[in-house]
Each structure stands twice: as C-alpha cells, then as structure tokens.
Amino acid sequence: MSIAEAGEFGLISRIVARLGSGEATLLGPGDDAAIISAPDRRVVASTDVLVEGRHFRRDWCGPEDIGHRAAAANLADIAAMGAVPTALLVALCIPTGLDIAWAEGLADGLTAESALVGATVVGGDTSSSPTLTIAVTALGDLRGAAPVRRDGAQPGDVLALCGRIGHAAAGLTVLSRGFRTPKLLVEAYRRPAVPYSAGPAAARLGATSMIDVSDGLLQDLGHIAAASVVGIDIRSDAFDLPVQMRDTAKALGIDPYLWLLAGGDDHPLAATFPPGVDLPPEWRVIGSVHDGSGVTVDRKPWTGGLGWDHFR
Template identity: 55%
Template sequence: MGSDTSAQDQTVSEAGEFGLIQRVTSGRAQPAATLLGPGDDAAVLAASDGRVVATTDVLVEQVHFRLAWSTPHQVGRKAVAVNLSDLAAMGAVPTGLLVGLGCPPETPTSVIDELSAGMWEEAQRVGAGLIGGDMVSAPALTISITALGDLQGRTPVTRSGACPGDVVAVAGRLGWAAAGLAVLGRGFRSPVAVVGAQRVPEPPYAAGPLAADAGATSMIDTSDGLLADLGHIAEASQVGIDLRDELIEVPQRLTEVASALGADARHWVLTGGEDQALAATFPPDQPLPEGWRAVGAVVEGSGVTVDGATYEGSSGWEHWR
C-alpha cells in the first residue's frame, strides 16, 4: 500500500483478508449467547434449549440486489433479514450469524464497512451477533449467511402440520417489495416507501414465536411470494389452501403505484416476494395472535386457489426460471 493511500481509500486486496476481518469485527459487542466470538477456528454459541435451528441464504449481486439501487448498508440489512425471517418462521429467536463474503479484489473497503454495519444493525434488532465467517475473492459481490436460533422450549413449527378447517393467516407486509422492484426497474427512485421496501425488508420477527406459542399448525416465510410459499405448505401437509379475495388487503399506496405503472397491485400482493412476511395456519377455534390477519382457510384437496379458482399466471419467484 502506498503511503498516500488512506484506510478509507483501500481496496479489499490492499487491506487483506485479516485486515477485513478486523474491520468487520472490531469494537462490536456480542450478545450473551456468544461464548466465543470471531478470532478462533470456530465460534462457540450457547444453546440453552439443547436444540439449534439453522438456516442459510445466498445473495448474489445483480441477482438479489444491485448496488446501483441500494447502498451497501441496505444490502447488509437485507442479507441478514432474509435469514432471520426463516428462523421466525420456525418459531425460533435468533442468536448468531455466520457470514461468508466473496467480492472482487478491487472492491473498496468502504463497501465492506457499510455492508458489515448494515448486517450488525439488523442483527442487533433481534439481539443476535455476527459470530464468525469467511472472506474470499469472487467475481461478484456474494453474501452467504447462516443464521442460528433458539426455540426456547417451543416445538418447531414446520410446513407439514396444516389440517382442513385451519385458518390461513399472514403477518407483515405483502406486495411492497414487488412494487419497489417495479418502480426501480422503470428507472424511478420514488415513492420512497415502496422503493425502501425493496431495498430493506421489515420482517415481523416477533410474530413467528407468537404464532408458535398460539399453536400454529404450520408456518413459512413468504420470500418467494404468498401463493408460491403457501403452495409449499399445501404440498408438505397434503391439503389444499383457498384464499378469500375479500380478505386480501391491497394497500391504497400500491394501487396508486400500479395505476401509474400500468401494473396490477393485487398481483404484487399475491405473488411478490422479498417482503419476508410470514404465513401460517391456525386451529379455527381460537383467536389469532397479535399482528396476524386471516386470509383464507385450509381445505381438502391440493394446491392453492383464490375463491376456489386457480390463479392465472406466475405464482411467485423460482430460481432458474
């Protein structure tokens, strides 16, 4: 590194692997569950429940995010959020995250600084920490996160427990991120609310454990779209799911944006992913927990319908299609 190059102007190749690790971990406080954090061959995390819930997601630049549309800080928050919402969908509380990061050697260290700051911010929203990981050279910015969670004595809520007669309910926003993607794809940067929803999701983290405590029979994170992900519950539970159109809320803001773009706001709500909302089924003889709203029912049969009819068109996101 030349004498006139400041730490802020470095590239990752100039900083080196261990220099980058120091930048990401230095001065960060770990939660009590982290018994041994970054700096050794592996981390040690307390598992008071005796079981650990684990999930992983990979985000690739130009596939899952674009730095032309989002800041590195926003990308960091989103990368963590998509993992934490999966833990919530099992009824677990997040405890720690392992981060794998690949990037081109010419990437400025400021990008890594902002990215890690966003990761830490989102993790700290739920009391979790970044407990370790790895950094490598890669042709595009790639983020792989493994999130670990604690069931705190709960039975994990899977996709396979839905029964005919159960109420289908959702928690969190639907359609906002899809609307934001449509806006960004047209070259616009407003309305801020919908664009912000695409850049950084707001998963209802607390709703997952609440649903588990309330006796949810199945649950899933709707990262690929409501219809597509309810389809996974229907298949795993060997049931049908029928949504009621009158119960599907289409926010006025989305209707306005759709009208301006010549799009269908209802389609965004039914098929748009990346809001990281939760969908679950509940026994019919009890009130829904706080933050949950009914959208349909579990029925005999298979697949997902809307008012008894098959939805025409794509039901959500699927890789390689």
C-alpha cells in the same frame, strides 16, 4: 482503500471491529469456530445466499441495505420455525476492486438487523470473487417450544399473515423502471420489516404450520399445501392495498395482485391456526385450509404468474 489494498486480514479486522456482541455468543470471531449458547439442547439453522445481479443491485441498494436484507432473509427463516435467532455466520465473496467502506457498510447492516432480535454476527469467511456474493447462516433457539413446521396444516384451519406483503415487489418494479419513489415501496424493497417476534408468538398461539414468504405468497403456501397434503385458499378481498401501491399499479399498468401473490422479499410470516383461534391484531386472516391440494385464490386457480424461480 480497496479490498485488494487492505488484504484478507485487513478486511476481516475492519469487519470484525464493527460487529456487536450478543447474549448467546460464548466465543465470537477470531478462532477456528465460534461457540453459541443453545440452552434447549437443539439449534435451529438456516442458510440463504444473495448474489449480486440476481438478488440485489448495488445501484439500487446501499451496502447497509444489503446487509439488512441478507440478515433479514435468514432471521425470518428462524422466526418461521417459531424460534428466536441467536447468531449469524457470513461468507462474503467480494471483488478486490471494491472499496473497503462497502464491506464495512454491509457489516453495519448485518449487525443492525441482527440487533433487532438480539443476535450477532459470530463468524464467517471472506474470499475475493468476481461475483459479489453474501451467504449467511442463521442459528436460533426454540426456547423449549416445538418447532412449527410446514407439514402440520389441517383442513378447517385458518390461514393468517403477519407483516407487509407485496411492498418489496412493488418497490423492485419501481426501481427497475428507473423510478425512486414512492418511498414506502422503494424503502420496503431496500429494508424488509420482518415481524420476527410473531414467529415464536405464533407457536404459542398453536400455529399448525408456518413459513416466511420470501419467494411469493402462492409459491410459498404451495410448500405448506404440499408438505401438509392439503389445499389452501386465499381470499383476495383480505388484503388492504396501501394507496401508494394502488396508485403505482395504476400508473404502471400492473395488476397489484402480482405483487401481493407472487412478489417476494418482504418476509412476512404466513401460518395456519386451528379454527376458532383468537389471533392478535398483527395477524390478518387471509384464507383457509381445506381437503385437496394446491393453492387457489377465491377458490379458483390463479393465472397471473407464479413466484420466482432463481434459475429461470
């Protein structure tokens, strides 16, 4: 059945039937607004939008994948503040000719990704649109902790990374060249594996700044460097390239550091910690903070391209 045949309320009821229930949800979908628990008297909130053709293609990702990606992009922002996600609200703009099963798959993906952190979709809105667009707002709870912002990095801090990097970008390259393998990379593009719990854990470890890497490591660390008024240096030998990435880079004639340093969509967490911090193994030290400005690689400016500007 097409979205047009189902109508607005038909679509909404089909979607709502697929959403789970969450601990923090005091009032879920169906009223003018939802009500979410905010136990520490503050709520963390972030909005990210995915537009077909710019952020995803339906022939590269199924609706569940796109639901996972839309949720992950937002939940990662909450984690990057050191908070625990509690709820999502979703504005879905959808062409009327699309099958309602597509919207149901999207709802399943959003629900499944949110369930990883105990959050749920508590509300939203739908409209027809010629351009398939998914705008998600995530809410979260700091559980009494101070937020980890972008402006607290100090010279002498260590820079560490938690989670996959470069995988999604490599997967995107593979897909855009018409291939469907290696599976590791393509699946990484389709479904991010965000280390959500590492966010609050980093706060407890004393992280001085944190960000989720959504647009590319150099670009996103540039935000920390600018906000903290420091320089950041990345050590290129700190990265372990999986063999699939190495082989694919070689086969396609691409410098894999383009994926590692300028590729987005994996949503690992990058954070700075005071020197001497004892980091658990999921955090890999990849560089350091110093007096100065900007982001360098092995103490030199990197010239291989700089991240992803959605307007260029």
